[in-house]
Amino acid sequence: MKTFKPLLLIALLILASCSDDDDGTPPVINDEEVITTLTVTLTPNGGGPDIVLTSRDLDGDGPGAAVITGGTLAANTTYTGVVQALNELEDPAEDITEEVAEEDDEHQFFFQAISGANITTMYTDFDGDGNPLGINLTLTTGDASNGTLRVTLRHLLDKNAAGVSEGDITNAGGDTDVEVDYPIIIQ
């Protein structure tokens, strides 16, 4: 009968714990890993005003579409580019670029010129293994053209797969953190 008492205690404890304890409203959760805002700031190497490409989707995964502002670039010009990723669901907005830089071996930005945009890019920052990261880049335009610049951030990708270190996303694998298509006019 010795086992009996602890069992009773357990049973009573459970019953006692039935009572209602939380009637307050639950705390709000803002998705912490969403990139709501992606900007690419392009500074012409020969001087002149910055071109800022922006994408803002303030309802995250909600039905509201992102507001995307592309840019007009000068033909045959080289720009120094910096990418910034923000989570504006948090207050104050969280700069996710910092976390990308901290986990640089797990992340990489990709820049794809699509539908005829005469753009080439070059990575100018690298992780500890010498693989590209892509927060900083050099962007060079060719002749006048229209098209799209797609900027993608992947994590847990295979940086050693064929072409990945040259910025080719095809074999990168991994998960997409952000993917934005900016309309570009080159004139």
Added chain:
Amino acid sequence: MRSIILILLFIGTSTTYSQQCNFTLKGNIIDFHDGKPLVDASIVVIKDGNILKSTTSDSKGKYLIKGLCIGKVELYVSHTECNSKTIPLEIKGNTTRKISLEHHLENLNEIVITGEKREQGISKATSVQTLKTADIEQFSDASIGDALKEISGVSSLNTGSTIVKPIIQGLNSSRILIITNNVRLQDQEWGIEHAPNVDLNTADRLTVIKGSGALQYGGDAIGGVVLAKPKALATKDTVFGKTILSGSSNGRGGSVSSSVDKGFNNGIGLRVQGTYKRFGDFRAPDYFLTNTGTEQKAASFNFGINKFLYGAELYYSYYDTEIGILQAADLGNVTDLIRAINSPVPEIIEDFSFDIGLPRQEVKHHLIKLNSYLRLKRLGKLGFQYSFQFNDRQEFDNRSFIDDDIPVVDLELTTHNLDLLLEVNNLDNAKISTGVSAIYQENFADPTTGVRRVIPDYEKYGLGVFGGIAHDVTDDLLIDIGARVDYTRIDAQKFYRGTFFDDRGYNIDFADIIVEQVGSQILVNPVFDYTTFSATLGLAYNINETLDLQLNYGLASRPPNPSELFSEGLNQASVAFELGDLRIEEETSNKIALTLKGSLFNGRLNFNVTPYINLINDYIVLQPSEDGVITTSRGAFQEFEYIQNDARLVGFDVDATYDYNDYFQFKTSFSYLRGDDTEAERPIINIPPANWFNTISYNNKKLNNLSLQLKSEAVFEQTRFPDNNFIARTVVNNEFVDELVDVSTPPPGYHLLHFNSSIQFNLSKLTKLELGFAVDNIFNTNYRQYLNRFRFFADELGRNFKLRIKLNY
């Protein structure tokens, strides 16, 4: 209430033993009608509510009980085919007593269910199928979903190879009730990738009701009911135990499961049981399935006093599982999905490992049950049960910018159940059962995940009242009628994205539930009440000595689950957006099933044919939304929404066994099912394809019970499926291309061959050893299953050699 439990726990703890106890009681037990001896009748000697002795009658109907004391006792005599009887008796010395029992409704029972015991709460007019201990033990290292597939008409919905959910005649998840040890499992069963949190090794019998025929447990069993029942506790002085060791080549792991029972003569019984299971990465024929290892720890403890007049039991079970999820199925957006679908082999294949990395699920389930019963003179049996369940589900994934040790999903579901049941069995040709059951449930979504809640915090209250009567119209006809009314209230605290709230038109229809605006989100407090009605009608008709007919009609009604109401975002497991709808109401099913059971050629051929039709009004189903694809900052995703359409499921299950001679047996089972959305006029998704199982077995009782089995498993291609394909914009060679993503077409059919064998050795009078050897998928066939959500990414398991050692002691 506490005091009631205290009293119930204390009842019957005092025991009395007598001194001069060397008298015998013997006699015959005969059939009242024809005077024939009754074999295997049970005789229990009861004194002051305590079971003193028990025995069963031999092949000539004779019984003998030794060691009785002088004094007044009661004999409780029962037999499966007869009415039980209680006989007062005074022992003055050695006594001889002839006992006659009357054939009763159990007569029908015996034929209807071919001698199987009925589970509590199920009418004899309800068609059931049961897996017994020996069948279950073969799945000691697998899951309840794997074991249930042995029953025709039961298939499974898998996520990989280790998350296995049962499907009964085409329906799964919230449409199936799983009852373990008389408690309805509350383990977040709504999710397609949430497998039942039950250690199969706790079950001694698994019974499937393909319909709503168990109103005692709920009126919402649109699909069916699974009852996992442990062995009854010992009620006399005894100690015994069982250990099963299993090992598998595929997954390079296995399990050990052990249980020990102790019984005392005063009716006190005790059982301790535990299981440990561990597997590494499983292997498809051509590659390892990286990150598919699992670990499971489970234990249960059962303590009770079972006397004839009253009894009480305390049961506790703990289930803890960690399940790795195929790494190659962890995808970002539609671009990743297309890439993975087009890849003939998984994108990530690594060497074998025991590591359970990311993604993975960690689930813990606690269940505590207190129950008691009291037999009331000239009335019947009164039962009381309280149960508590706590289910903690955590899902881990590769996190972009947060520590991977913080789960992306962390839900805690707490459930309290209170049940009262009265069974009236003193009527001549009818049995009445009635009861009340109450539920309080609370879901808590841990906010520390940093991910918006998949399921909101909610409280659920429910009250159900049910009653039923089973009436013998004639010796050959039994009618069973039951009805249940349930009231359910869901009171939730849900944050919506403001844009979503408006987009769904909730700002107009549900303006009154808004509590406050918090940043870009809106907190709402929806309170929904559902009153649902369910009913069953069963007829069992004994056509002649070899044929029985059962007709079952079931009306079942199910309120929407939290997922159907509140979903609002990405389901990582399906790489798709799933949107619930606050406007969803209950779905109602009308199911008619006919069961024809027969036995021909002197009982050598036994068959069972069950055609059925299930008409469901307002069937809740996920369907591609009008937009089809949603674009987010992470790229595009396919978008589904829950809608309600009328549905019709029509099918049949056939089972047959033929005993060729004493050694060879042939067994076959075939299932076919059509499911249609009758409003949208298209097939329903995830309907199991036709399947045909054939088994040849050889059993030799003289040769250490040697058993050899060859089983063929043929699964046909599902040709009826809804077209859920969608067009996604992708980039090929630096140009945008609209690509058709085929997420609909089922994989081709397949045929597998399995081998199973076992042999038994009696090591001593009480110790029995059984060795089992089995090979699954003998030919290492590559195949994919329509009902595996990972069919786009990887093949099913390849060949697997299994060894099983069972020791009874």
